[in-house]
Amino acid sequence: xxxRRDFLRLAGLTSFSVALPSLPLWALEGRGVQKLTILxxxxxxSHVEPFQRGRNAGLGGAARRAAxxxxxRQEEEHVLLLDAGxxxxxxxxxxxxxxxxxxKLMSAMNYDAATIGNHDFDGGIDGLEKQLVHANFPLVISxxxxxxxxxxxxxxxxxxxxxxxxxxxxxxxxxxxxxLVPEALYKKTRYLDPLPIAKQTAEYLKQEEKCDxxxxxxxxxxxxxxxxxxxxxxxxxxxxxxxxxxGHTHTFLDQPTEIANAEGQRxxxxxxxxxxxxxxxxxxxxxxxKDGSRFVEGxxxxxK
Amino acid sequence: MRYLLFVFVFLTxxxxxxxxxxxxxxxxxxxxxxxxxxASIESLIAPYKEGLDAEMNAVIGHFAHDMYKKxxxxxLGNFMCxxxxxxxxxxxxxxxxxxxxxxxxxxxxxxxxIPAGDITVGNMFQLMPFENExxxxxxxxxxxxxxxxxxxxxxxxxxxxxxxxxxxxxxLTAMTINGQAFHPTKTYSILLSDYVANGGDGMAMLKEMPxxxxxxxxxxxxxxxxxxxQSIGEEIRADVKGRVVSDEAN
Numbered sequence: 001x002x003x004r005r006d007f008l009r010l011a012g013l014t015s016f017s018v019a020l021p022s023l024p025l026w027a028l029e030g031r032g033v034q035k036l037t038i039l040x041x042x043x044x045x046s047h048v049e050p051f052q053r054g055r056n057a058g059l060g061g062a063a064r065r066a067a068x069x070x071x072x073r074q075e076e077e078h079v080l081l082l083d084a085g086x087x088x089x090x091x092x093x094x095x096x097x098x099x100x101x102x103x104k105l106m107s108a109m110n111y112d113a114a115t116i117g118n119h120d121f122d123g124g125i126d127g128l129e130k131q132l133v134h135a136n137f138p139l140v141i142s143x144x145x146x147x148x149x150x151x152x153x154x155x156x157x158x159x160x161x162x163x164x165x166x167x168x169x170x171x172x173x174x175x176x177x178x179x180l181v182p183e184a185l186y187k188k189t190r191y192l193d194p195l196p197i198a199k200q201t202a203e204y205l206k207q208e209e210k211c212d213x214x215x216x217x218x219x220x221x222x223x224x225x226x227x228x229x230x231x232x233x234x235x236x237x238x239x240x241x242x243x244x245x246x247g248h249t250h251t252f253l254d255q256p257t258e259i260a261n262a263e264g265q266r267x268x269x270x271x272x273x274x275x276x277x278x279x280x281x282x283x284x285x286x287x288x289x290k291d292g293s294r295f296v297e298g299x300x301x302x303x304k
Numbered sequence: 305m306r307y308l309l310f311v312f313v314f315l316t317x318x319x320x321x322x323x324x325x326x327x328x329x330x331x332x333x334x335x336x337x338x339x340x341x342x343a344s345i346e347s348l349i350a351p352y353k354e355g356l357d358a359e360m361n362a363v364i365g366h367f368a369h370d371m372y373k374k375x376x377x378x379x380l381g382n383f384m385c386x387x388x389x390x391x392x393x394x395x396x397x398x399x400x401x402x403x404x405x406x407x408x409x410x411x412x413x414x415x416x417x418i419p420a421g422d423i424t425v426g427n428m429f430q431l432m433p434f435e436n437e438x439x440x441x442x443x444x445x446x447x448x449x450x451x452x453x454x455x456x457x458x459x460x461x462x463x464x465x466x467x468x469x470x471x472x473x474x475x476l477t478a479m480t481i482n483g484q485a486f487h488p489t490k491t492y493s494i495l496l497s498d499y500v501a502n503g504g505d506g507m508a509m510l511k512e513m514p515x516x517x518x519x520x521x522x523x524x525x526x527x528x529x530x531x532x533x534q535s536i537g538e539e540i541r542a543d544v545k546g547r548v549v550s551d552e553a554n
Contacts, residue, residue, distance in 0.1 A: 064340070092360060281330070281331040295326070
């Protein structure tokens with residue numbers, strides 16, 4: 001339930017803690033530690049089957065991804081499964097079935113939430129809306145204003161999920177559509193500047209809803225050489241996001257990028273390529289030490 | 305009693321406090337052949353796959369001769385440009401603004417060879433797997449010349465019927481359009497894929513130029529063209545006949 005440092009503080013002995021070295025990782029083991037397994041994909045682009053040719057031959061495939069997810073769900077108690085957009089477009093499955101199978105597969109795998117990528121408009125905003133009936137997970141997007149479109153009321157800016165003792169806030173950010181998607185497809189969707197919305201939404205989730213963990217599902221792109229809002233920009237200019245799961249730039253990260261937020265606190269950005277070639281996974285361990293370590297990469301912890 | 309109160313305060317404080325993500329362990333996994341497929345998911349996919357295979361194998365036309373990807377000119381490039389130009393000009397999108405020529409980027413041709421005979425929807429997906437849309441640009445002067453010179457510098461790009469370009473030393477030395485001499489001061493109506501119009505394949509000079517989106521994918525024009533030819537009982541030809549001639553030919 002607590003740690004030695006908490007005990008000392010509550011006992012009015014905080015001055016002692018100055019003398020304490022930072023706690024070794026093994027100190028996390030035991031009661032009170034919560035583990036959350038976050039699984040994620042991005043830019044799956046209708047890759048239902050494994051690649052048959054080319055440099056990615058033999059990789060990917062929804063049926064394999066589902067088997068791996070099932071295995072992890074059997075091993076781990078608290079699992080989140082998320083997608084950062086561009087679920088549609090890229091194989092004839094989308095051209096012929098309009099995204100129906102993609103949503104059915106994600107539903108069968110029990111995705112908890114997904115955000116919307118630019119290519120998810122490729123069948124038109126009406127085409128996207130038509131497929132919602134096949135999705136049993138919410139589309140979270142906080143910076144698209146759908147008021148004057150058929151999607152009005154059919155997405156949500158964020159979703160709060162409880163796993164064990166953890167309260168997790170998940171919100172979504174979409175990329176500017178003008179110049180990227182023909183207007184005829186996105187129609188009256190209004191793109192709003194993602195940075196102020198990200199700050200507000202994350203602050204609400206962390207400070208008011210008291211979420212233990214705030215995840216941003218972003219389709220903005222990892223990082224740009226020129227001035228353009230990206231996951232890095234959101235990370236560096238906000239303070240209440242713990243993890244950005246990104247997409248759009250098809251960036252293959254071997255492991256999450258550790259980055260300092262606006263207050264100098266460590267947070268993570270991750271992205272796992274495209275086409276379902278990888279299943280992203282980050283196991284996060286939580287405790288209640290206010291001044292303890294934050295996002296230290298380490299070995300698995302036995303959670304009792 | 306004092307001890308119990310202490311424990312109570314202690315627990316309340318601990319429980320109401322937000323937890324901190326103190327440690328993480330990354331563990332991204334490649335999805336490859338070592339992972340067995342989940343049977344129920346395969347069953348979910350199966351009927352879609354069957355339907356798709358049937359669609360992809362549908363015959364939509366007939367190639368009169370073998371078609372290859374070649375430089376400075378090849379049958380597959382000729383076919384793509386002719387199909388897009390003809391089909392665009394036949395469509396209502398063109399209205400009273402028909403296009404005069406179509407260029408495709410050489411790298412955008414994704415198969416080396418399609419043999420003479422029946423062709424399928426699947427062939428068109430292999431030839432053009434990308435989702436690029438056709439755009440129309442009216443080009444003149446410096447950007448037009450820069451664009452044409454760039455195609456010459458790269459060894460020639462596929463172009464539609466009626467255009468003849470001569471390349472020497474990777475420079476454009478002569479050009480006619482339907483027998484008329486090319487004048488860089490005239491304005492030409494040109495079809496391109498949005499990939500090229502967005503500056504792809506070294507065509508940065510086009511990036512800021514005005515364009516008209518068709519909303520139609522390159523591949524959809526190819527399929528529509530084949531089906532049209534089939535409907536009027538015509539085989540498709542796209543012979544190499546000197547559209548692009550280069551001193552380094554072959």
